[in-house]
Amino acid sequence: MTETGDRVGLACPSCSPGEPTVHEVLKPGGQATVRCTECDHTHKAEITEPETTDLQVVVSQDDESFSTLVEESPDDRVEVGDEFVVDSPEALLQARITGIEVGPEERAEEATIDEIDTLWTRAVDNVSVDVTLHPKDGEEEHSESLTVNVPGDYEFTVGETESFGEEEFSVEGLQIRDDAPEYRHEKLDHEGDVAYAKDLKRLYGRDETSSAWSAW
Structure with a gap:
């Protein structure tokens, strides 16, 4: 109103x-x-209020998810990859559409709001990025896995060094998510290649904190 x-x-x-x-x-x-x-x-x-309809939205963030209703114009058209603000009692956040359910076990790449049963989304304002970290002077089979938490618009660049707490590593490769906007390749590994954290499935890095690791 x-x-x-x-x-x-x-x-x-x-x-x-x-x-x-x-x-x-x-x-x-x-x-x-x-x-x-x-x-x-x-x-x-006289101010005419725009017509709206309740839309079922499922938001996933890391390993958790919640369902909520948001008001949208029934004539608006959305597609997988679009981002919008979810303003709900549970949270206020930026979400990216990962799936559009238009019927029982029926998905579409795009649809108008009045055609949609459930909109599946992923929170992208703050994200967790999985990192595979190779030892500085060791074998890749001794790699370590870790997770870094950053804003969704944080940029990672191949060839640059990143520091998170006690971890410091150079970025060697960026694996792009299926729901991300179009990138040149699914994996970016050329010097200067850039991707947003919210678009990453995994980051590959080279440890810069020590000269030798032990296997674990």
């Missing part, structure tokens, strides 16, 4: 009767009191 202070597009009888301009809502209601931000003219106007 429209509230005091909201901004809406409306025709102004004073300066723009034919085209909408931005208005500030002074008093909401059936006949709302609004002020044109172009000429400061105050007048009454």
Whole structure:
């Protein structure tokens, strides 16, 4: 519902009767009191609320998930890979669409909101990145696995050194997730290749903290 202070597009009888301009809502209601931000003219106007429908959304984050309902326009069209804000009692977060369920065991790559039974998503504002870390001077079969937690828009670059707590490693390869926007390859391993943390399935690095590891 429209509230005091909201901004809406409306025709102004004073300066723009034919085209909408931005208005500030002074008093909401059936006949709302609004002020044109172009000429400061105050007048009454009917504000039509956009039609919305409840959409079932499942959000996964690491090994946990929750289901919630969000309000969306029934005519909006979405596709796998799109990102949007999930504003729910459980959390406020940025999510990426990983699956669109349009019927029992029926998936689609894109659909309008009114066609969707359930939207499957993954939180991408903060993510955990799995790292395979090779020893600095050892054999790759002695590699170690670890996880780093970073903002989804954090950039990893092949050839650059990263530090997380006591861990320091150079980035050697970036494995891209299936739901990520189009990258040149599924694995990036050329000097200077860049990917966002939210797009990574796994990162491969070379340890920079010690000269020798023991097998474990």
